[in-house]
Amino acid sequence: MFENEEKRFEVRRIKLWGSYKPTRSIDKTLMATPDPSASTDSPPAGQVIDLQSIHKNYDMGSETIHALNGVDCRMEVNEYVAIMGPSGSGKSTLMNIIGCLDRPSTGEYWLAGENVSKLNDKALARVRNRMIGFVFQTFNLLSKSNALQNVETPLLYSGIGRRERRNRALEALERVGLGDRTFHKPSELSGGQRQRVAVARALVNDPAILLADEPTGNLDTRTGEDIMALFEELYSAGQTIILVTHEPEIAVRAKRHIHLRDGEVTEDYLVENG
Amino acid sequence: MSLLESIRIALGAIRGNALRSALTILMIVIGVGCVIIGAAFGSGTQAAVQEQMNTLGTNVLSIWPGQSFGRGGVASSNRVSLTIDDYDALRRDSQFLSAVVPELRSGRQVKFGNKNIYGTVTGTTPNYMAVNNRELTHGRMITQSDLAARRRVAVLGYSIPTSLEFAPTSLLGRDISIGRIIFKVIGVFAEVGSSYGGPSVDDAIYIPLTTARFRVFGSDRLGSLSAEVKENIGVDMAMVDIERVLRREHKIRPGDPNDFTIMNRGVFSDMMQSITSTLSTYIIGILAISLLIGAIGILSIMLVSVTERTREIGVRKALGATRGNILTQFIVEAITLGALGGLFGIILGWLGSEAISSQFDMPLIVEMQTVLIAVAVSVSVGFLAGVWPAYLASRLDPIEALRHD
Structure with a gap:
């Protein structure tokens, strides 16, 4: 599985330079705009994520790989969920689908009352912009831009005016305790500070979910603790957080654990640590 | 996202790679500079001929000893x-x-x-x-x-x-x-x-x-x-x-x-006109070649830039950039490169024309029309060179792009 992923990655890179036949099969009907009549069975209020038998298949020439094999899962507003599983368990695929970077092959994904599994690219970009705050393991800050500009970026794509953008970005930076580092470039910040900028950027558009992929993976233990404390603070303030990790000591901070293996949910339980 | 924001991002990216950007636009700078000087020379010559014609009138003939220039130059002066x-x-x-x-x-x-x-x-x-x-x-x-x-x-x-x-x-x-x-x-x-x-x-x-x-x-x-x-x-x-x-x-x-040559002074102006028009043809040639090279320069740099910034593109897409946003960003960046090349080329051409004017006592006139054409052409070159790389950038899959390093 892992080897296949590597191979797939190599194949995709060629895409930039020439014609190439997509290896992933995307059902054309899924690209269409959603049918308005389908919204009648929208989920109850308070439910932010509803995954209904999500499948994700990759067509690798001769064989088809089932990265996700019927995942069903619901999450409420202000939950703090850790998605766990070993490499190849499908947790990255699930994260990409939850983060609207990818669409399920079959199944429905309702995010904050909207069926996003059938949206086109442009609509998905809008959903990512408004609903999802990404925090990556490698921070993924724009290296040529300062902290403020980094945090402003999602607002830029929301079409928000200069003044409001600046105010909201400053506010978000204050919130993560970096009010005094506004004009520093990422290279002038420590790892912990960079991740705080990333969190501020994720929060600035007031997203429905904060989606963190191994947020402490590139940090030392103490700085990692600080980031986890920040997450806890945000959770207490009402933020819905989804943490993707394979480290049990990080996952233990979450209130609910979902374990994946071979593309299926094997365990889903609440953690009783308070 | 407004065009102004796109330009700001583009300028940021260009500044971030100042040296490389400067080298990229150098060809356009030189090309536009040469064209401005050449066109200024043409305009100046034409204006001077015109002025001369106005003062001299066309009803004055000059008679020179020796055969017509057309038949192998002036014949030996001690015979004629x-x-x-x-x-x-x-x-x-x-x-x-x-x-x-x-x-x-x-x-x-x-x-x-x-x-x-x-x-x-x-x-x-x-x-x-x-x-x-x-x-x-x-x-x-x-x-x-x-x-x-x-x-x-x-x-x-x-x-x-x-x-x-x-x-x-x-x-x-x-x-x-x-x-x-x-x-x-x-x-x-x-x-x-x-x-x-x-x-x-x-x-x-x-x-x-x-x-x-x-x-x-x-x-x-x-x-x-x-x-x-x-x-x-x-x-x-x-x-x-x-x-x-x-x-x-x-x-x-x-x-x-x-054994003598009668010259209509109008011939001088005809001669100058034909030199000027030949010059104009060369100017267009230089322009075409230098802008082609300039366009290839911008194209290759933009292609490198797209590959190099794959992760940035991924991040921007994750943060909500649409294909259109990315397409605009890269096209605007290429256009900005072209426009900067044109701008510096105009400055170079203008300074060069001034220098030649004062140094060699030749009238060089930089016309507004030339400047506007230079701007329009360099912007178009930037645009044309930017379309393909920008398209490739916009088509990148955010998941792949985020994994790229």
């Missing part, structure tokens, strides 16, 4: 000559000329005080001034009585007082030595400026024809003749008339070629 006899014959026999002006020319040492210059000395007649449309700033022109008395009087070209480092007014009535003969300065001509198709008249000194013939040069061989065509007479008819008179005077047998 144009003399004062020819001048007299033309005055006497031609039907269509209202005035004939002889110019008996030779270089001579000119001394004033301890100043010593070398100048063209021209022996001529009073009507020189009217036919050639010259004006005096000081003093008077040579008169018929000067001519009759072979007086040693001189009218100076505009640049002569400057060369002698003496004010024109204080030179009037003073004695200067021309080829060791003392002349009295009686007048100074107004400036003509650069002239095409003849020796610079501002550097010449004018003396009576008779004085030149009998006292200074001891020769009746003319440098050239000017002939003014009568009103309502075609220049072509006048040329035939002159040819008839001179062939008879020179005893040229039928079928033999002329």
Whole structure:
């Protein structure tokens, strides 16, 4: 599985330079705009994520790989969920689908009352912009831009005016305790500070979910603790957080654990640590 | 996202790679610069020719000794000559000329005080001034009585007082030595400026024809003749008339070629026009080649940039950038590169034109039209070079792009 992923990655890179036949099969009907009549069975209020038998298949020439094999899962507003599983368990695929970077092959994904599994690219970009705050393991800050500009970026794509953008970005930076580092470039910040900028950027558009992929993976233990404390603070303030990790000591901070293996949910339980 | 924001992001990206960006646009800078200078040269030349035509009029013919330039250059000057006899014959026999002006020319040492210059000395007649449309700033022109008395009087070209480092007014009535003969300065001509198709008249000194013939040069061989065509007479008819008179005077047998050349001054302007238009063709060629190279430069840099910034593209997409946003961002960046190249090229071309103008006393005119075309073309080049890389960038899969390193 892992080897296949590597191979797939190599194949995709060629895409930039020439014609190439997509290896992933995307059902054309899924690209269409959603049918308005389908919204009648929208989920109850308070439910932010509803995954209904999500499948994700990759067509690798001769064989088809089932990265996700019927995942069903619901999450409420202000939950703090850790998605766990070993490499190849499908947790990255699930994260990409939850983060609207990818669409399920079959199944429905309702995010904050909207069926996003059938949206086109442009609509998905809008959903990512408004609903999802990404925090990556490698921070993924724009290296040529300062902290403020980094945090402003999602607002830029929301079409928000200069003044409001600046105010909201400053506010978000204050919130993560970096009010005094506004004009520093990422290279002038420590790892912990960079991740705080990333969190501020994720929060600035007031997203429905904060989606963190191994947020402490590139940090030392103490700085990692600080980031986890920040997450806890945000959770207490009402933020819905989804943490993707394979480290049990990080996952233990979450209130609910979902374990994946071979593309299926094997365990889903609440953690009783308070 | 507004266009302004896109430009701001583009400028940020260009600044982030300042050296590389500068090298990328260098070709466009040089190309546009060359074109601006070339076009300025063309415009300047055209304007100068136009001005000359306006002052001289097209009804003045020049007659030069030797064969037409078209048949392998001027024939040997000791065999061929144009003399004062020819001048007299033309005055006497031609039907269509209202005035004939002889110019008996030779270089001579000119001394004033301890100043010593070398100048063209021209022996001529009073009507020189009217036919050639010259004006005096000081003093008077040579008169018929000067001519009759072979007086040693001189009218100076505009640049002569400057060369002698003496004010024109204080030179009037003073004695200067021309080829060791003392002349009295009686007048100074107004400036003509650069002239095409003849020796610079501002550097010449004018003396009576008779004085030149009998006292200074001891020769009746003319440098050239000017002939003014009568009103309502075609220049072509006048040329035939002159040819008839001179062939008879020179005893040229039928079928033999002329040993003189009649030039319509309009020919100079035609010549300049054709040079200018040839130049324009070259300019367009240079423009096309340099902009093609510039476009390839921008294209390759943008392709590298897209590959290099794959992760950035992924991040931007994750944060909500649509394909359109990414497409716009990269196209705007390429256009900005092109526009910057054009801008610096215009500055380079303008400075270059100024420098050449002042250094070589050539009129170079940078026209607004050229500048606007340069801007439009460089922007278009940026756009064309940016479309494909921008398209590739916009098509990147965010998941793949985020994994890229």
